Amino acid sequence: MTDWTDTLPESATAYLEGRRLDEVECVISDLPGIARGKAVPASKFAKQKHFHLPDSIFFQTITGDWSEAADEDGFIEKDMILKPDMSTATAAPWTGDWTLQVIHDAYDRHGAPIPYAPRNVLKRVVALYEAQGWTPVVAPEMEFFLIARNLDPAKDIAPMTGRSGRPAAARQAYSMTAVDEFGPVIDDIYDFAESQGFEIDGITQEGGAGQLEINLRHGHPVKLADEVFYFKRLIREAALRHDCFATFMAKPIADEPGSAMHIHHSILDIETGQNLFSGPQGGETDMFYHFIGGLQTHLPAAIAVMAPYVNSYRRYVKDHAAPINLEWGRDNRTTGIRIPLSEPQGRRVENRLAGMDCNPYPGIAASLACGYLGLMEERRPTKQFRGDAYEGDGDFPQVLGQALDVFDEASALHEVLGPEFCRVYATVKRAEYEEFLQVISPREREHLLLNV
Template sequence: MSHWTTRIPAAAQAYLEAHRLDEVECVIADLPGIARGKAVPAAKFDRLTHFHLPNSIFYQTITGDWGEDAASDGFTEPDMILRPDMDTATAAPWASDGTLQVIHDAYDQKDVPVPTSPRNVLKRVVALYKARGWTPVVAPEMEFYLVGRNIDPAKAIEPMMGRTGRPAAARQAYSMTAVDEYGPVIDDIYEWAEVQGFEIDGITQEGGAGQLEINLRHGDPVKLADEIFYFKRLIREAALRHDCFATFMAKPIEGEPGSAMHIHHSVLDKAGRNIFTGPQGGETDAFFHFIGGLQEHLPEAVALLAPYVNSYRRYVKDHAAPINLEWGRDNRTTGIRIPISEPSSRRIENRIAGMDCNPYLGIAASLACGYLGLTNEAWPDKRFHGDAYEAEDAIPQGLYAALDLFDEAKALHEVLHPEFARVYSVVKRAEYGEFLQVISPWEREHLLLNV
């Protein structure tokens, strides 16, 4: 049998030609999208076919606490079996010694995929498409901020210091001069992405102070979610190397635009043709059904696309984030946008998802809404013309309201997996309870002496 290093992507093989392999990081994404796992010496990884972690990693909140009620058979923390997907092997180019990262898939002790694993959730949704003879294609956009080092949670987050010695400026969307302000960080992002074998479609300055956007090439949903999972770590490491932080919070700086993970979708048939486009280049019923599914089911899925209390600070009228589920052509004020494209590459953009969402769950939720629209032949509302900020609000006003909608969405649960839906709700409600224990500066300022 060939050595495992002969079965990994070309970029990883090229990295090993230049570096002696010292360590392999065996990783898996938990519910928030944090990398969990083990780092093992390369010699030991040679002998491994799998390793074990307790299933409780999927019961953890973002604070590291536990939604213990998520364990339906009692909080006994049985081991899962984690097996490597060697197609995901990639370098950790910031490491001082030769290091590879490998994403693993989670199975229970009966060799059944663990339904609460976010990567398994996305694989399940993609498999439902495949069973219908469809291949979903996505192209995500990643927005994030480069900010000054912040080691005091009580202190407001501030933009990073640029090369001119001035803080990064706001309201400079698409400015090349603004991008140059943090050129060294971007240079490392480009270099490390190339080493890891990731293709960046472009980097632009967004409207916020120190806010950037990276566009990724369209492709397989699982592969793109893997890349975003890896990219978040890559970008954080590049920022730390230059004495700043990278943050993927939905709304890190008061008064600045939030950060989104816009998701572009198309669907191919067995012949590789875009089902959104007919033989004469026109829009098909499937095109409208997908939009109808997004309009009908996205409110139920917002708890996955906006998973934290901070997420809902992004949905502010007239502030570069949609608060509606209207659809329009080349209209960035609508929650569902149809970009300009050739008929063969016709696609539908979901602008609701925040960059703080787990990429596996965000993409899975968006595809699940479209899938329900396709299978149920949902029809959308009429196309919206004009400024959709004047349209009716359609986003739940806060995490708790979003979870109430999610809990009632039984059709969505069947697509994602009912057990995942149950566990996700338990964990997020436990997390919300933790948040309520914290007294904010606003409360101290306005309530201490006034009520």
């Protein structure tokens, strides 16, 4: 092996022990969170310091069409310089040969970070915290469905068939028997995660048919976003080995709960490592309340980033394990902002709005941005909500078009996330929304064709 492999993370070194590395996948997240890049022989990767991709990969809609998001130079597909972050080197254990994946960061020809590259957006927000002497800490929860292979978009999505031979049943939350139904898939998820050096905090059965949740250990936002980015691919590959699909759609099955990416937040003092949400005697601090106030104030504008597709808003249904409001409460899963039970050193704030269909980099960045604005503005939250928050009305956008309208006017949020990212993001999402409006649904044909 070549010299560059001496600096690989421990898990990657262990994966390659006694083996010859064949290939390196040089990857970067596009706007939806899809891995883009190229695969190169290991011998070539050892010689290259960077590679190029056109900036247009960030201007594509989810359908592959092009938006009008190019800058004043026009749609000339300028090359970006992509440099590897070797701390992200990890195995691709599902491949036929010995392969590593490496996440790259995007720069322009002058060495400046590309402002609409998703990983750069998150780094920008983290840097704002660090400039204040704070270290933000997050812990994402990943919900997803294991479904039967679906080759026809016109066909309803169905849960996968478990080892018993019966289709997965709904409303079996936290059932170990239900988890055992998917044992072979889960075994591969564990094996792949171990090979990649990822620590899973737990896997549970959620309320939907074939719906699982994976919790990750808390840590640095960029590291955790990298892991979610990698995990989505890992889980899909594990499912394919067992003749089923894994989907991260926010609402894949009409009568089932949706899939969220709940984000737990805390903030540490850089010098002392103390949780700044807890005071010397263990009480809740002003920063704790200001962070909640920031979420309540700015999440309506950020929802377009955390719920990026038309389908995302189908998740926000009363009594279906998804928030419809921005109330906050302690140990209350009906509120959009939840304070979990914890000791003072583990005090954290859980944002329950983000969908699992969002790109983890801007999704986590937007959530942190809302909290950051609350801290800087010293926002006070509303009174703690007690009781069933589903009894109230929704108080954030419920459709993508409305969410984009609110996002467009959010100048304070734009300054934190980066104006150029917000411009490109809104342009791409507007194009996707207009694409959606051109499609006539079966429901429209069923109820309008002969009745209006």
